[in-house]
Amino acid sequence: MWVRSSQKTRTDADIRQQRIERGLHALDALNERLAGPKSRLRDRASVEVAATAALAGTAYTA
Numbered sequence: 001m002w003v004r005s006s007q008k009t010r011t012d013a014d015i016r017q018q019r020i021e022r023g024l025h026a027l028d029a030l031n032e033r034l035a036g037p038k039s040r041l042r043d044r045a046s047v048e049v050a051a052t053a054a055l056a057g058t059a060y061t062a
Contacts, residue, residue, distance in 0.1 A: 019058050026054035 030050055041047050
């Protein structure tokens with residue numbers, strides 16, 4: 001049996017929003033790191049690895 005719960009809908013939306021915000025903050029931090037004068041991330045592969053690592057804690061799945 002399936003029951004629609006408005007509370008669960010709100011909770012799911014809040015969790016989804018929090019994950020999006022954490023992901024954006026992680027990518028903003030990575031962007032600042034890349035823009036810095038001493039960034040060690042110089043090629044696409046290393047940037048992709050760093051972006052994946054940054055998003056790992058946000059429960060984002062691609």
